[in-house]
Amino acid sequence: KQEVTQIPAALSVPEGENLVLNCSFTDSAIYNLQWFRQDPGKGLTSLLLIQSSQREQTSGRLNASLDKSSGRSTLYIAASQPGDSATYLCAAPPSNTGKLIFGQGTTLQVKP
């Protein structure tokens, strides 16, 4: 059974810092790896999706990598801003069914 773990659970950084959020999964047979943002009390915003055949995806200041062999993905946020403060969730669907298995999330606070 797939398990997804995110470390750290919480992170506080000063504005402008580059940071890395970690996501690990136990079963390398994933269909893709997705990163989401969740603001307090809100739904999910899709950030990046890495297909299982890909190594990384980039969108603006965000870069996500995927290493299936080690069961890890990282989300790199460059030049962090207070507006980046949110909870970041990774999800690893085991197949193309649409089911997502989520990690516990990393709550990021970027201080001005």
Next chain:
Amino acid sequence: GAVVSQHPSRVICKSGTSVKIECRSLDFQATTMFWYRQFPKQSLMLMATSNEGSKATYEQGVEKDKFLINHASLTLSTLTVTSAHPEDSSFYICSARGAANSGNTIYFGEGSWLTVV
């Protein structure tokens, strides 16, 4: 982009009553929808998979008679929490899967906060 709408966004109900949450795909047909539950400071846990025109598939530990799911059309799935108890208070969020020609992209609703008093 594709939009998934949930209603209501917040609902308070009395213990013992039932409450219905709707999940609508506004500009695409969703053959499959998913219902998740998120307790405070925890991650999203899949409750069930809703397939249009057939019975929902529930995850282990989710009571199908308590959480009734209906997916009567390609744009609407409903989750009814029956005989609600305070421990059912949670954030419920749905996702909808687009058609194969849209890359099977998953779209999430805005979520519904349920408080049972």
